[in-house]
Each structure stands twice: as structure tokens, then as C-alpha cells.
Amino acid sequence: MRIKEIFKEYSLLTILFKVFNRFKQKMQMYILKYFLLKYGFKISLKNFSPLLTFFYGSESKEKVKNFYDENPQIQKEVIKSADAVLMHQFYLLGSNLVTLSKKIPWNKDFKSNFVWENIFYKDIVLVDLNNSADVKIPWEVSRFQHFFCLGKAYWITGDAKYFTEMKFQTSDWIDSNPYCFSVNWTCAMDVGIRAVNWIHAYFHFEEPINQDKKFKDKFNQSLYQHGQFIFRNLENGEKLKNNHYLSNLVGLIYLGLYFCAFKENKEHEKWLCFSMKELEKEMFIQNHIDGSNYETSTSYHRLVTELFFFAMLLTEKNKINFTESFRMRLELMHEFLMNITKTNGTSPLIGDVDDGRLLIISDYYGWKKNALNNTLGLAGLYFKRKDFSQYGSAYKEECLWISGLVNYDQDRTLTNGKSISYPDGGLYFLKNKAIYCAIRCGALSLRGKGGHSHNDQLAIELNILGEDFFIDPGVDVYTADYKSRNKFRSTKMHNTVSIDGDEQNDFDEKSLFQMKEQSFAKCLKFNETEFEGEHYGFYKKNGVIHNRKINIKEGVFVLQDEIKGGVGIINFVLCPDVELYFISERIVFLRKNFVELQVHLLNGSYIVIKEDLISLSYGRPLKTKKIEINIKNRNKISFSFQYLS
Template sequence: MSYYVKKVKELTPKEIVGKITRKIKQKVLKRTEALKDSGASTYSQTLNTYEIERILSDSIVHDFSKMEILQTKELSTLYLNHSFDLLGSGWINIKYNMICNGIEEFKYKAPIVDVSEDISCLINKKNKLYSKKIRNMITSNYSPIDWRLDFKSGYCWDSKLHYSQIRYGQDLGADIKVPWELSRMQHLVQYVWAYMLANQGKEDFKEPEIYVAEFQDEVLDFISMNPPKFGVNWVCAMDVAIRAANWLLVYDLFRAQGVTFTEEFEKVFSLSIYDHGKFIYNHLERNGEVRNNHYYSNIVGLFFIAAYLPITEETKEWLCFAFQESIQEMHAQFYDEGANFEHSTAYHRLSGELALYVTALGYALPEHKKNILKNYNVEQHNIICKKKGFNLNASCFWKITDRKIFPDWYIDRLEKIAEFTVAITKPNKEIIQFGDNDSGRFFKVQPIYQLLSVKKAKEVYLNLQNYSARDDENYWDENFLDHRYLVAGINAFFERDDFDRYVEVPSIENKIIKGLIKGNFNKKDKNNQQVMINNVLIKSLNKEDEERIQSLRKQSQFVEYVYPSNSNLVENLKVVSYPNFGVYIYSSKNLYLAIKCGPLGSNGKGSHDHNDQLSLELVIDGKEIIKDPGTYLYTAIPEKRNVFRSTNAHFTIQINNKEQNEYYQGLPGLFMLKESTKSECLELSSIRFMGCHNGFGTKVYRVIDIMSDRIVISDYGSNQRIAHFNYYSNGYGRIIKLK
């Protein structure tokens, strides 16, 4: 079976030569690096000082609700047992020699490891000695985690291999995202909340010290079994960056609660953080002017590392470079309107988190590090950028002052990131899913869950068919589509009443950001506070398209869909448009309608786009009528990846199983589209939307009329009715059969 379409992008001879030359150069550099790394230990074992900066000076005070207490108690218990639910796995105890359930028809068996003996046999020769030293620091009753394992399929990567030799995407069912997701260690923050609640004397929590010890043990376990640059968890600098930032935040939160760590642990910890920083800085995920959320994560993670590590000439360079690049990326990756340039509502959340935390940390920096930033100049930055192989946008270089850490346009854009999140949220508090959703996060400070029984969870999710827990046990089901916490965090800066009304409940995220900025941010005058605007350009249909539509109607090349309402849909109807992202939203008390219509994201590359132009999400009278199918998987099963991003999976015009935009070949083709659609909004008013695209070779049109008692959708250019797509995914790895 072929997973890809036949057509390949045509390159000029010069582009082909350049591409081949770059690939050869990269291969040579990686082979040289692998050879060097195999000849000596890759662990750093000396640093000028091991004392990590204290950023959070005060403890976080939060009045936990009853549900939050129950959630924290049960989640922390699961995590203490090393049970994790990641990317559709279900709650599984992760350990060596476990038997995995498999994913669909794919199932692997990892080699047996004798964990009763010394598991340093899994470590390459030159790193064994230091690995053993670290393992001797772990408490005796700790059960090791198998960090190499895709615990869904059972596929296991060799931890002795240099990161440059790790391969993925060739074995069907094997998903490298699974060990990567675990290695981000975003669950560790739950031990802080459990520690706080245990100290308050809440029932059924462990002794507070147990949560601190577990944090230490898991970090030491990871460091000892994942030497720098070896194994699956050093392949992707993005995950390296997210892991380091999570370690640092949790470490600082514990210290803010009065926890002290041993000098021995602090030394190993700070050295590993330094190793993370070195790896990120030397393996930035940017190719010339091509960047994405990976590069943004690299920059933000590096900034966290430099903010916390002691100052050396090296960390000083990291600090300045990462600070300036974070401003560059805010400009490059978010439009003026506030939406993210990758054109995925889920990735907007991830990049929005990066923007939020790097900004808060900028305000939180101690004065001696702010002074370092003040003395950095554009010439120094330009030299580094050239060495890294990309150009500097000098107009975005920012010289900080005592009064301003970030430029005004940057802060305005941060506020608009929150506004966009509010706009794309449906009445049920979940966002619309346009584009990819891999459930990616930077921090998971207090994720939102609903409590189900195992029986109910298995009835809902097809991916849990082989889940073996008892039917009457609790199943904590994470809601990846509720993004209110992001707005809560951003509102720590702006203190807007409309944002508070949107969030509804107290947020730990908000408390952490306030703890970081410490009142250093000069918020806007609340009397002049900007409210969400309807940034709508009223457009009228041109004569040529009007005649074309009438012609198609006469030829019976049209289909209509009518959705009635028992309420008044147009009362207090608001319209918001985000033309750069390509989404147009109508909302009232009884209506929520979002239409996708615009260019491909990632500067036309379509990395996280679907073939969903002119598709929509529709809620009438509180009932979801039409919703996007989501994503399900990436490289594990390419066929399913392409099914979920296909034209036929979406509520949009269809012609004989044709794709709006063709897929490129090979593994990279899973994250690229060749744009043919050239979608365009032709008419926009308070009661009508009209758009078109050219993806089928001739122009097709969609007209949506909003009436008081119904929505009428008229499609022109095809008389084929939209086939019902039977599956839905509300998070990566999850799949639901629709009735």
C-alpha cells in the first residue's frame, strides 16, 4: 500500500546541488561528532560553581478546590508508581521487561534486561563509570523507568547508540514521540503540589519528603540511563529543552517551599542542566530561515538554562543569544493579529506557552543578568547568527532598559495570543481543531482532567481496547482541548476582566507567572484597556465570481446543507476574522461557527496544516453539529496520518476522493503539503461568509448564510455530498468511533 501521492516537488538544478551539498556536510559532521563522543565520557563533570540561581523567591499560594486535591492525590500516586498516560497509552506502569499492548496491529517485544543486576550494561562503555556513580545516589527502594521504550507498541531504541545514529519512521507502529513525551518529565510538578498539600495535612497523601525524594530519584535515574548525546532522548533538541526547563521549574518551586537538596545532588543536577544547554546550543533545530515550534522551544529552553546556571562566558552567550532570539521568534512565529504562523490551533497553545514563560522569566531575571543583556549589542548577535547559518532581523534587535525588558509590540502580541485563544474556544470551553494536534505542551502546571471509570473510558476510546485495569477503577482523562489556563497565565500581566470571565476559575498558572514577574511589569492603564475587537474587513463579492456561482447553480453543480435552530442565532452576533491564520468566526449566545479559509502555514510549507480549506466547526444551541476530526498519529502509522489530514476527513467540498493539496513523498512528506488551494475569502459580512479555493484545478466555492433560525451552507463546483467521517481524535494517539 502506498502512503504517499506520486508527485514530488520540482527543484531547480542549483537547489538540488545545494540540498545534496548540505546533506553531505551534515552527514560528515554527525559522523565526526559520533566518533569523538564514543572516545570519551560525554558527561560534564566540572563547572565553576554548582549553585543554581534562585528565581522564585516566594512560595506559590493556591487554594486547591476539592477536585484539584483529589486529582493531585491520585495523579501523584500514579506517578509514584511510575504509571503514565501519554499520547493515548492509557495509564501504564513503565518499567523494564514490560509487555506492551501494541498499537492497532503492531506489537514489538523489547530485549530482556536483568534489572536485579547492574543495568549499566545498557550504557556505552565510556559513560558507564559516571552512570554507576549517579545510580548509587538513588534510594534503594526505587524502581527504574525504562526511558528507551515506546510503551505503546513495545518498540525499544538502543541506549548505546549515538543520537545521530538513531532511526525512526521505518518500523510501522513504532512511535518515537512516546519516549520523547515521557522524557519531557512534565509530570514532576505534581510532586510539588502533593508536597504542599501533604504539608497542609490533607488526608491520604504520603509524607512530604517522599515527593521530594521521588523527584530526585527520577532525575538521577534519567541522567544515569541517558548519557548526553546517547540514546533516543537526545535525538530532538526540542525535547531536551523542554525537559531542562521542567526540571528547573520544579527544582525552583520546591526550593520556594523551603526544600533543600544535598550538595551531591545539586552538583549532578547542575552539571546535567549544563549538558542540556550545550546540546541545545550546538544542535539548534533551524535550517537557515526555516524555523518552527522546535526552534522556539530550543530558544526558550536555553534561556531557562542560562537564567538558572551560574555566569560563565559560555552561559553569558547563551543568555544573550536566547533572549534576543526569543524576541525574533515572537515576531516571526506570531502574526500581528496574535495567531501562530503554523496555522494549527493546538500548536498555537504550545508556542503561546513558550512566549508566556520566556517573557515572565525575562522579568524575573536577577539584576546582574539583566545587566548582561543591557551590555549586549546587535553586532555581537549578528556574528553568532552568521555562525549558526541564518540571518538576523536587525529591526527586531532589542536593547533593554531599566524601564522596559521587552518592546511594546512584543507585549501587545502576547496579549493578542490570549485573545486568539479566547476566539477559537467553543461554548463547551474546548478549542476548535484546525491543523495538527500532537497534545504538545511546554509545562503542564495543572492539566485539566475529567474523572471517568475505566469502563467508560474503554467505551469511549478505541485506543484503550486492550487496556487491562478493572472496570470500576478511576480513569483520569486529560482534556487537551481546554486552553483556559494559557489565558489565565497571560492575564497575570494584563489583569483583564474579560479574560477572568473566560477563565472562570482560580489558576495556579496565573500564580506562578505573578511569582515570576513580581510586579515588575507595568501593565496598561486599566481605564484605557484594550478589549477584544472584531477585526473584520467587510468584503463584497466581485462580479466574476458571482457569475461563476450562478453558472454552477444552473449546471446543478452545487449542494446545500441546512441546520435549523430553535433559538435566535443572530441576536448579538459577533464576527472576528484572523485572515493571516485563515479563520473566520461567528458567535452569539446560541451559535458558534468557525470557518477555515486561508494560506498554508509555516510560510507556505504546510507543516501542520490539514486539507481542511473551507471546512468548519459548528455549534448550534449548545450542540456540536460539525467538528474537525483531529489528528490521531504522526509517523507511527503514516497511512492514518494521511487519512486524518485528508480532504475526505473534513466537512469541506469533495470531488471523487481528490486531495485539495498534494502530499510530498517520504517521511518529510508527512509534514509538508504542496499548496494548490490558494484559498480566499470573497465575501464577509455580519450574516454571510463566502470563500473559494483552487485545489481541484478549478475554483470551488462555499457560501454560508447565517439566518435567525438556521444556518445554510451552499457548495458550488461539485454535486457530491460530503461523506461522513466516522472517527474523531481529541488528542494525539486517541481515537473515538462516531455514531
């Protein structure tokens, strides 16, 4: 943030307070470094056993075993996945299936072969935009989300090899990542997610862990270190927090409850008390009254929903409750996820996407990154909502492991539902029986900061009869390739109008999570069949205002763009498996499975077909085609879609 912007946003007293706090934190870090190097970490957790009430335990085993016996295909996939984990095979952030060495390289990005040296975490350089290293790779594998696979297979088969692998990986990670001296001790968010997954693993392998006193002590001591690290390194430095801070808080809630019976040290009591209070507060700061999230990313909305939901479910099992208002807002967050789900079970990936999850309970190797409805089955049981259960009916394992019940709703037929708007979240959805059109129109994320936002104002996604035709391009990578990062968040990559290469909202090419609010998009009209909106991102650059009108009818989708004061290009990025038949400069036929669309320009302009890229998950760009509609000597253009099933 530039000096002028700092003084504009904060008072002098606030700035001085922040500077003092920063200095204080640095001094504390140097003292911590000195003591860790000289004395190491000393806290005795011998013979400690957690007493919290968890989602599953020995009393659940018969029910779990019966479920998998009654669902042999799911059982087969669970064991197949667990055996792949035994072989250290992973898909990690866009990679092909990679087999890591017997001793997993915990501090290495295997894509670029870059290794982060084990030094004090505050001295580690995480990002160098001049190389292609991606720190998210070691962070991702060190979240241990693959442990749920091992735990499920252990309960199904009783085979000790799954515990042996869990013990080996955990011990090796602890030895290879000394407390505060590794790249995997640099991001409190990942420390929190790792703690949550280790605690779930404890309750999968409770019996053999309790029989192995030496490993149990080592495991518990590391978990306590996780809590201490998070509490000392809370990601709350900015005025407006995000999913990182929520992950800190949820990690502390899990750890506070896990260590609630530990009497030798009282730090964990502070963790629980603080994180409960803060999570309650953040629910209403980060999530709007309409249920949308202020990071304006549908993928991150799924992550924060998981964070709030699992934390609430665990605390309630232990007789600690959030407020009724918290619960009601969480229900609205699930309504949002339901309402953005298409009839094919996927959702548009608006804004940034890094495939972030808290827990991956089912289909570890094959889960769809653009299917955001994985908590809806569980939410259906909790909130007693049949519509949630229907939209989440495919996710039976989530219900089994977290609630002890199974969502047996057999009706998996999804419908588009009615048109709905989320003005606080800047998303509008025009729907009828056949058409699903998502429209982005609203403020940038974090109330104008633009952290996870893209230049996608008035961009659309179009799905006809369950088939995706025009889609959001998603995200390739973040810091591993800043040029690709900027390409995927640029105006010309989205299904909207670009003008003279200008951006709707300017950003510095190396400030990868900042974007200056200039578009100030607003919805002018919205009802069951119509949308009208405009943005002002080009106005100060070239005097242009972009206005877009959309109308859906039976069998026809009409879109009209008005470029007030200039000329430009309308972009439409195609789903990769859409077949394209170019007929003339004014007519194009698109076909996907049994659905056919005719794109017909009704006035002016002409169509050009170009090659482009999309990424349906982090780090996995795919080739596709893009339709560009060039405006010729006119400021207005209309075209319609007709479909035949």
C-alpha cells in the same frame, strides 16, 4: 524536498552554503562522538546554586499552602495525581492508563514494544514507516511534565516521598540516557522542554536538593549538558522555523538564566543572548499581525503561546525585557485563543494536534486536549484584561504558581461574542448568541509549505447553544501509522466537499509533514452574518472550483455549496455523542442533550449516513458517524439547520 524544488526556492550560492554547513556539522558530530566515547563529558559544577529570581520559592510557600487549604477539592486532586506518578501511572499520547515498571523504560514505545538502542544520537533511526513504533512515546515521558504534580504535593504535604521519587526518576534517566547516546538526545525540542520542567522541579524541591550535594551536582551537570546539546543542535535548518525552534530558544533562556551565576564557563551567556535575540525575531516571523500563528494549527498555537509567554514572564522577573511590540503581539495571540473558544470552553482542533505543552501545571491526568484557554487566566492578570480572566477563570493554579496571584473572577459564563475574522491565519468565525461556526479558508502552514496543515479548505465546525455537532476530525498519530496520518489529513475526512477522491492539495504518502499548496483558498465576503469563500484545489485536476456561502440568522443556519464544473460529496463529521435520526433522503434530525437540529436539503441531492473516525487527542481515535450529501445532477445545493432548545 525534490531537487527541482530546491533549485527553485534557493540560489546556487545558498545551496552551496547549506551543503558546506551540513558537511561541517557532520564533521563536528563525528569529532564530538569520538571525544565523548574517549573522554566523556567533563565540566565541574560542584557547589553551584542558581541565583535567578524564579516564579516561586520559599517565600511563596505560605500563600500556596493557604490556597490549597481553601480549595480542598483541588488539593485532593493534586495529591491523587502525585500518588499516581509515584506508581508510574500515565496516560501517554492516547494510551489508556498504563503502569510502567519501577525502572521506567525511557527509550521504549510501550505501545509497540519497540526499543531504541543507546547509540550515538546521529546514528539512531527515529522513524521506520514499516513498523508501528512511535518515537513520540519515549520523548513524551522524558519531558518530565509530571514532575509539577510531585512538586505541588510536596509543598502541600511536606512528605519527602515526592522528592525521593523526583530524585530517583531523574538519576535513573541520567544513567539510562548517556549524554548524546540515547533516543532522548535526538530532538532538541524535547531536550528544551525537559530542561524547563527540571528547572521548575528544582524550585519545587530546592531545599532537599541543596542538602543532597551528590545528586545536586549530577542534576546540574546534566542540565548544563542540555544547554550544550540544544545550542549545538538548533532546529533552524529550514528557511521558516516552527514550534521546535521556539522550544529550543525557550529551553536556552531558562538554562541561560539558571546558570547565570556560574563563572567557570561562559557558554550559558551565549545561550541567553542568542535565544533572547532570536525569540524576539521569531515572534514577528511566526505570528501574524492579527495574532494568529503561521503553522495554522490551533493546538500548536496554544503551545507557541505558552513558549513565548513563560519565557517573557521569566526574563521580566530577572530584569530582562523583550520589546513592547513583542508584548503587544503576545496579547493578540491570547486574543486569538479567547476568540476561538466556544461557550463550552473548548476550541476547534484545526490542523495537526499532538497535545504539545511546555508545562502542565494543573490537572495533569485530566486536562482537555481541545481546551486551549489554559493561559488566559494568567494573561488576564498580566495584561489587566477582564475578558481574558473570564475565559481563563478555571485555571487558578496557573495564576498561583506563575504570578503568585489568583484569578478570583467567579463569572465563568462564556459567550460567543461577535463574528470575527483572522485572514492571515485563514480562519473565520460566524457567531451570534446561539451559533458558533468556524470556517477554514486560507494559506497552508508555513506560508504554503503545509507542515501541520490538513486538506480542510472551506471546512466548518458547528456548535449550537454550547453543543458541538459538526467537528474537525483531529489527528490519530504521525509516524506510527502513515496511512492513518494521511487519512486524517485528507479532504474526505473534513467538513467540506470532496470530488472523485482527489485531494485539495496533493501530498506524498510518506512525506508526512509536507503538502503542496494548490487550493489557494480566498475569502470573497465576510461580515457579521455572512461568509463566502472558494478554493481552486480541484481546478487543475478536474476543472472544478468549490464555492461555499454561509449565512446565520436567528434560529437558522444556511449553507450553500456550488461545485462549479462537476459533482461531489459534502461531508459532515458528527461529534460522537450526537444522536442521529434519519428521516428521509432529504431530512435528518440531530440531537445533543437539549439541543435539536433539523438538517433539511432544500434542493436536489440526497443524504447518506456512514461510520467514520475522529480523534479528540493524539493517538485516540473514536468511532462516530458522518453525513454525506451526494449531489445529484446539480451543481448547487442548499440546506438549513433549525434548532429548538
